[in-house]
Amino acid sequence: MNKVSEEYWNDYWKNQEQPKSVSAWQFGDDPDTLAQLVVDGIKTATCSGRVFYEIENEPLPTTEDYSIILNSENQPVAIIKTVEVTITPMNEVSEEFAIAEGEGDRTYQYWWDEHEKFFKKELNAIGHEFSEDMLLVCERFELIDVRK
Template sequence: MPEYEDLQETYPGAGTFKFGHDAESCTAQINLVRRGTKRAICAALADFEGAPEAMPVVGRTDIVAHWNNTPALIVKTVKVQEVRYCDVNTNMAASDLGRDEFTAWRKATKAAIKLDHKFDPEMLLVFEFFQLIEDLDGRQIEPRS
């Protein structure tokens, strides 16, 4: 019988989150992090109003999960920045999208925001810049109950 690792013992206090709004986008974004091109995630500030404990914090380590909730990556937050959608620069967009296509970032982010909020170009976004700590591919992880 294989030995399983409990990630909460290895990374105490780590939260868990998923990228995207579906399995396909989640997998694509995990792969971009693995390649080193995706180094940030952004969300509407309004997403955190009902859950302030979910707000990213510099120095915090988190578990990035696959869409089916199995652990994929460990990341550490290195910078958090609040910025209006209209003020996002090309470097920020490339860090989130995983490639240097500013117009594509604007289109994709606007569409994602509209799934949960009324879009306003002056709305505040939270940009969380992170560092990949560990790729969990192939690890024996203890199933969460």
């Protein structure tokens, strides 16, 4: 976590007991647009391929997790709290979840097309193949604070 994010986090929690689990990160291919969707209350979900957690030896998210959402310049934009985590094959992700991701025209088809393209590119880069039933880590979150 960079210094600006750490200051934002500490300032938000001053006079309160801080949660133990916090990370700072950017969303996908367009961090500024996606962060703004969170701020606007449109984006309330996200997903990633489980394989990426395994390869990077990262723990899966939990409902104890808080995240500082960063823009493309690694500046903090908002704090979110994970409220639900499921492991779901991509071809079983519900339309409701896809719409909760808040991207594009907010249709299931848009979600599928963009995620298929993204995962094919990312998996190719690490020598893996895309599969329609690849496991996704699907997270729902709540907006806790917007940085002023």
